[in-house]
Amino acid sequence: MIVIVDYGVGNLGSVASMLRRAGGDPVVSCDPDVISRADKLILPGVGAFDRAMNGLEERHLLPALQEVVARETPVLGICLGAQILGRKSEEGICAGLGWLDMEVKKFSSKDLRVPHMGWNTVTPAKNSLLFDAISTEEQRFYFVHSYYMQCRNEENILAISSYGKDFACAVSCGHIYGVQFHPEKSHRFGMNLFKRFLDV
Template structure:
């Protein structure tokens, strides 16, 4: 069963609707045993970094998620804030992240007044390598809403980039860990294709 982690941050129902729309089955839960028993996990999220990490800690989910993902090898997809929480830290807050990916979260800062923050709307992504999540094809477009972006230490973790003022990481992957800065549940056929490929990724 694919489980969407409900930690009180983000619209879990829209993600669940997308999973079901492409023919998948899913459960929405914050129960630790259900998380450990899941075949796959989605960690969604909208809002501030410290609020997200604080919500995970309040629900006792930080160690549970790390055990599921790092020890048991359960595939996990982080969406927007969920992706950012997988890193070490964020300029948005003071709390440490989950630390699953070698990288940090940075704030957009531009001198050009035409570049509004948050970065919002449809953007094409560049896919530099073959990967399990996004098939390289011309003009893949996804929907973004964010003021912060992930900076990865290792280019080998980066599976998609986007440009807004400068290049930034649109998606990363390392083993069973995947993160996307955009919202696949709002990205129509490109988002549907991504969710299907995550569902097809081998279980632990």
């Protein structure tokens, strides 16, 4: 069962429709019992870091998430849902989930329009379960974010995008995956990524 975690942030309907298009049969839930039975977990998210962490806490979802992760269930965080996989963020004071050794930083260059919003190309850093690094076709995804993920360990970077400078737009550690862009709004590129995640 693929569960999309409903913790009060973000656009769950679009994630669910793209997953269905990719051949999945997702369940949207904020019920810890349902979440703890997931064999694939999607953490969506739009908004502020602390609001996301508080949203998980208020709904008493953290123990269920820890349980699922301890079972090595594949998890895919999207946008803010990817950022909270890290240890902390410059956007808030709450601690993140800490499943990935990364911090979330603000885009701060003077001439840079923030948020980074729109379509951008994504270059795989290596072959991975989410990306085919051999494919020569340019991959484009839709982004909306003011903060980016900074991994301590380069091994965790799956793909790079560029906005003012290069940044990690897809990260992973073991069965935990995070993408900064919105696959649900990225046509067949997003659908293919979801397909690959469903096959993990």
